[in-house]
Amino acid sequence: MKTLLRCLALLFFLALLAAGGAAYVGYTFLQTPPETAGREELFDVPPGARFARVAEALEARGLVTDARKFCWLARYRKMDARLQAGRFALRTDWKPDQVLDWLVNGQPVLFRVTVPEGLTWWQTGRVLEEAGLVRFEDFRAVIMDKDFLRKYGIPFATAEGFLMPDTYLLKKADVPDMAQARSVAGRLVDTFWRKAAPLWPDGKKPASEELRRLVILASIVERETAIDAERPRVAGVYANRLQRNMLLQADPTVIYGLGPSFDGNLRRSHLDDPANPYNTYQRPGLPPGPICSFGVAALAAAITPEQHRYLYFVAKVDGGEHVFSTNLNDHNRAVRQYLRNRRNRR
Structure with missing residues (x-):
């Protein structure tokens, strides 16, 4: 009996010792910054990033001493699902609590937002609005403003097609206004011209009519296939049809002409409607403008x-x-085979 009591006492003592050791380790982690003479580090948090990955990156950059303990701290404080996306100015002499608070509640230096390929201008506007970078109506007004279009050399009634898909780090105004929308839209268009510059034949920006043709055709190709290797072939099909004065008969142009109200179901009545200026089943040549970024x-x-x-x-x-x-x-x-394949996949 005495042996049993001694064993229980020993186990109790070891448990206390372990608990004390864990408490000491935790206290030391919370109270010890990675460096005493600190330095500023700009740290990016991608949209939808997993907290564990962020913690590992923080440890690798010398902003926390232990990624696993940092995850435990975030779970304990119920902050592991509340990270903001953006670029943050952090310091290596901050304690873990301060780093966590800044990532969750602090003001990013720049906000990260991704504009995917194939979006219309109104879809892009919604992405930017949801990120808190612009008000949708301000964005609409800017990309249709004649002075803005003239400044950026856009030969259409809107900046559609020139809002370059990319991942951006952008400043966020305290209250988004027209100036902020103009700045954001300008950044997207500047990126278009920068990325397009190496592609122009002979290194020269095309004249207005040629630029219009290329931008419209590129937007149709973008919507017709997501496979990069197919895009030159798709562009060749439309070049051949234009050369033979054939109707393009491109579904994405019809859909674009239906606007934001399109419900996802392209009907025969849509294809037969000559009033839609983007209906390439009824109207010859290219549509009047690009249909996406x-x-x-x-x-x-x-x-x-x-x-x-x-x-x-x-x-x-x-x-x-x-x-x-x-x-x-x-x-x-091939169409009949496509329809059979579609039925078999249901």
Whole structure:
């Protein structure tokens, strides 16, 4: 019996010792910054980043001493799901609590926002508004402002097609206003011109009419395929159709003309409607303007389309590769196969 009591006492003592040791380790972590003579570090938190990954990056940059303990601290304070995205000015002489508070409640130096490829101007405006960078109506007014369009050399009634997809680090105004919208929109357009510059033939910006053609065609290519390797071939199909005075018959242009109210269901009545200025089933040539923001790959394809004899294409499955045809019989056969594939996937 005495042996049992001694064993229990020993176990109790060891438990106390372990608890005390853990408490000391935790206290030391909370009270000890990585450096005493601190320095400022700019630290990026991507949108949707997992807290564990952020903690590991903080440790690697010398901003916390232990990523795992930092995760424990965040879970204890119920802050592990509250990170802001952006670029933060942190210091290596801050204690872990201060680093955590700044990432959750502090003001980022710059806010990170991603504008994906293929968005319309109104979808881009919503992305920027949801990030707290602009008010949608201010953004709309700016990208349709004649002075703004003239300043940035945009030969259309809106900046559609020139709002370059990319991941941006942008300043956020305390209260977004028209000046902020102009600054953000200008940054997107500046990025377009910077990324497009190496692609222009002979290194020269095209004249207005050629620029219009390339931008419109690039936007259609962007919406027709997400596969970079197919984009020059798709551009070649439309170049061939234009050369033969054939209707483009591009579904994405019709959809764009239907505007934000489009419900996702393209109907025969939409294809038959000549009142839609973007209806390339009814109106010859290119539509009056670009239909989305496109990436560099789509613009490169529009500038240098693949040389071939294809006039038609249809997807093998939704969102996948396409079958290209030189004649209508082969194309109709490929369409029937697409419909069979679609039924089989349901």
